[in-house]
Amino acid sequence: MIREILRMGDPRLLRCARTVSEFGTAELAALIDDLRDTMADAGGVGIAAPQIGVNLRVVIFGFQHSDRYPGAPPVPETVLINPILEPLGAETEEGWEGCLSVPGLRGVVPRYRRLRYQGRDEQGGRIDRTVEGFHARVVQHECDHLDGVLYPMRVQDFSRFGFADALASQMGTAVPD
16 A cells, blocks of 8 residues: 655654564564555655654665666665664765655765665564665665654755755756655
């Protein structure tokens, strides 16, 4: 089922999400289905449960091709529950980000270039991956939602933050919302 995506300004987006304690349940499967449907309908590359008003530590992400990020390499479709992120080194890189909860806007955000993420899948199986680049960026962005952080809170240079259509020349492409 396609759910309403909360928008920046809704206080539910600022909460710290609760840990999932039961796996393989009908409720968790329904939440994941709703997240998939909602992300696909919005054309996103990831979504977190808090974005649809569910205060649990669940994110999904992944795509083969994205109209929102046309130059981005594919990211494997992943359900990540109770994630733990570990930066691998201090190196960061800046990149343009948008968010389904912040429609129409884009900004440059620094993120760790390489990281290890761990967590569980919907059945409780272990996930443990080391990633870099856009994959690492997507994971960090989605997991920020679980701690009540929206990407504009991480923007350091507000001359590189604004409406996507107005920033198209800076971004090097007309990226749709």
